[in-house]
Amino acid sequence: MTIRTLLASSVACAALAGAAAAQDTISIINCGDGGGGEAALQQVHIDEWLAENPGYEVAIEYVGWGQCQEKSITLAASGNPPAIAYMGSRVLKQLADAQMIRPFDMSEDALASYEPSVLGTVQFDGQVWGLPRAFSTKALFYNKTLFEQAGVDLPDGPQTWDDVMMAARAVTENTDAAGIGFPAASFDNTMHGFLNWMYSNGGEVITEDGEAVFDSPEVIETLQFYADMVPYMQDGPLAYDRAELEPLFTESRIAMYVNGGWGRATVGDVDFGLVPIPAGPSGAQSTLLITDSLVVFEGSGVEEAAADLVTYLTATDRQADFDEAGGWTPIRQTAKSDELVAADPTWAVFIDIIGAGGPEPSVIDYVAMQDAINEAIQGVILGEATPEEAAANAQRTIAELADE
Amino acid sequence: MTRRGDPFPYLLLVPAAALTLAIVAWPLIETFRLSFTNASLRPNASYVGTDNYEKIFRGDFWEVMRRTFLWMFLGVTLKIVMGTIGAVLLNAAVPGRAWFRVLVMPPWVVPIAIGVFMWSWLYNGQFGMISGLAQQIGMIDGPFEFLAYPNAAFIATIVTDVWVGTPLVALYLLAAMQSIPKELYEAAWTDGASRVYRFRRITLPLIAPSIFTMALLSAIWTFNSFDIIWILTEGGPRGATTTMIIDTYKTAISRFRFGEGAARAVMILVCLTAFAGTYLALMTRLQRGASR
DSSP, rough: OOOHHHHHHHHHHHHHHHHHSSSSEEEEEESSSSSSSHHHHHHHHHHHHHHTTTTEEEEEEETTTTHHHHHHHHHHHHTOOEEEEEEEGGGGHHHHHHTOOBBBBBHHHHHHHOOOOTTTTTTTTTTESSSEEEOOEEEEEHHHHHHHHHHHOOOOOOOOOHHHHHHHHHHHHSSBBBOOOOOOOSSSSHHHHHHHHHTTOOOOSSOOTTOOTTHHHHHHHHHHHHHGGGGGBOOOOGOOOHHHHHHHHTTBBBSEEEEEEEEEEEGOOOOOEEBBBOOOOSSSOOOEEEEEEEETTSSSSSSHHHHHHHHHHHHHHHHHHHHHHTTTSSSOOOHHHHHHHHTTTTTTHTTTTGGGEEEEOOOHHHHHHHHHHHHHHHHHHHHHHHHHHHHHHHHHHHHHHHHH | OOTTTTTTTHHHHHHHHHIIIIIIHHHHHHHHTTTTTSSSSHHHHHHHHHHHHHHHHHTTTHHHHHHHHHHHHHHHHHHHHHHHHHHHHSSSSTTTTTHHHTTTTTTHHOHHHHHHHHHHHHOOOOOOOOHHHHHHTTSSSSSTTTTHHHHHHHHHHHHHHHHHHHHHHHEEEEEEHTSHHHHHHHHHHHHHHOHHHHIIIIIIHHHHHHHHHHHHHHHHHHHHHOOOHHHHHHTTTTTTTTOOOHHHHIIIIIIIHHHHHHHHHHHHHHHEEEEEEEEHHHHHHHHHHHHH
């Protein structure tokens, strides 16, 4: 082999390597372990997109729920963002404010394909900052056997706060179980749990105009409802997040609690009923709408392709298949949602309420707002603050945050 | 032998000095600089003077600091007392003491997260062992959630911290005890000194420097202890277990307010430096007094 041949081979190798490197990589950070049916389906959809877009490759990394968001944001803050990340929609405002993510350019038809209340979880300042990927609504689970033992006669389940109060008192006084399970740990779903009841009483945290109204009569009434329910809650609610209530319900240690659709899979042998979150004296049945979204980060170098891939993955049919595979509440109302309800009527409770639901309040410093609301809830449950005091304290913080 | 003015020895120090500058001095200086900015996720940060510090003092800083020092004081005191007792027991001439020395290790050897998750189950009121046992022996009427009430949660986090930290203290003091010459004990025993007397007049004075050192180290570790509180309570309920390190983490990492977080980190540095300085001065004075 002559030197010339060697050089020519080297140049050819370098050219081939260069060609391979020229294939742009779209990196995705996805929450979860990648083991569910929805992950496999997502991979099928990604492969289909790649077949239509041969110039790209997709590197998907699954990160545990506790760390995935923080990892994506930290990478972005250090100048090495993933192209696409799975995010709780609650952080979109913070990321948009920091110019870390880019809005989606959507047609009127695409916008209209979502329920306005669902779109509201990802839309602000006139832009859509993430495309909903997973969606949940909540309902009240109740244990029919415990109701019967306690002599609670509510054939359609609790429909109002008065019903809840009456049933909780009866169960606590007449059985070994607690009337109701409330999450009140220093955790996000403590606030989420509260927002379910608050929306069902016509309350708001921040109005559409951006005004903080956590000290409104409806919110104070909700806090008062929490205070009134304390004698009928499980012992030490401040030690429980929502997931920790599931085994209590399965073991018939609590007669009622609020959970998402996935709660139906964890009830064990309990003969349970499902109703929308009961209405408070000042409102109508409602729910908190929570979405997780796929967002496109600025600075990855493949923003256009990433946005195209996200749009492809969340297109109506593919998203409906994804919802079904993951057991999520359908993001869009399609024929598939009707099929779902026909096959399992309990879905109706989670789907029919979507139009009446409200989104997570949107502020840049979401964690500070969550801490303020949790502090109010915990203060009321511990009896360390009256509902008025707790609401006023939280209102001060939320008003500051809303002005940021 | 080196000649005076020979630069070679100083050149040998350069790598170590550079490393120290890179991993200690630079982050420290950068944290200090950051504490005067409004750095966050936003692309641009500007200098805000002492705003971050003013915000700290306008908030609940003094309450958090008081809680941190109380948490540290109780934790360190219990660890030193229990560690000393443990060291004495492990040093006793009993059959199978080598096994006891191994058995004392798990809390220290087990990854902290696993040990703390175990404690979180022990503290569970419905399914946890502590509440169950207390109900069985009639101490409480029904389930009791240790992490649901501010005072109980505060104590529970200290108990877990003591469980994690005591083995190291015990082993450290055991090593100190084993370096005490046996002749001293033999002479005291010949003079008819009791066990308690020997402990008071020989063991304790001779391991005192080790106790002082371990207490200082333990105080710094306890002050900065994060994982135990975070896993058990995340600083709740109602901030009852929010120490300065938890407060700093929440501000800087959970809320991405890097500037404010840096100011809180600087306050930790100031508090620890003041504490360590005072402690060392006090101990030096005490030791001088004892040696006179």
